[in-house]
Amino acid sequence: MKTILLLVASNIFMTLAWYGQLKLKIFEGKALWIVILMSWGIAFLEYCLMVPANRLGYANGMTGYQLKITQEVITLLVFVVFAWIVLGEKLTWNYAVSFALILGAVYFAVGVKPGSTGH
Numbered sequence: 001m002k003t004i005l006l007l008v009a010s011n012i013f014m015t016l017a018w019y020g021q022l023k024l025k026i027f028e029g030k031a032l033w034i035v036i037l038m039s040w041g042i043a044f045l046e047y048c049l050m051v052p053a054n055r056l057g058y059a060n061g062m063t064g065y066q067l068k069i070t071q072e073v074i075t076l077l078v079f080v081v082f083a084w085i086v087l088g089e090k091l092t093w094n095y096a097v098s099f100a101l102i103l104g105a106v107y108f109a110v111g112v113k114p115g116s117t118g119h
Contacts (some may be wrong), residue, residue, distance in 0.1 A: 003060065004051030007071050011078040013046035019079070023086050069109040073102055 017039040021027040027035050050071075057067045076099055083089040091099075 003053050003057035003062065003067075004070070004074070005055065006049050007074045008078065010046045010053060011071070011075050013042055013049065014075070015078050016083045017042035018045060019082060019087070023088075066110050069106050073106050076102060105107035 016024075020042070021035050021039060026037065026099065031039070053071075054067050056105070057070075058064070080091055080095075080099070
């Protein structure tokens with residue numbers, strides 16, 4: 001559970017670093033190089049959470065594949081909320097289907113062990 005919470009927190013910072021500059025007032029009117037430096041500063045906080053999340057998850061039995069796929073789903077969940085609240089974008093059916101397919105990937109990566117039939 002700690003791994004998941006750290007991944008969620010780290011992805012909030014990364015989403016702000018990558019996409020915050022599209023709409024957040026703090027970035028308005030700034031030169032591109034300043035926006036890049038601001039984003040790097042925010043991304044540093046993401047790394048301070050992501051690295052321990054991965055180390056903790058791996059130490060507790062998650063594989064690298066499981067960590068990566070779990071992280072991608074969390075990234076999408078965080079982004080959906082961000083896009084809705086900050087960017088004012090709706091989640092359309094095609095994006096929802098795409099997201100559902102990625103959730104299927106999590107099931108196969110985490111819920112099915114190699115050599116098993118999934119039962």
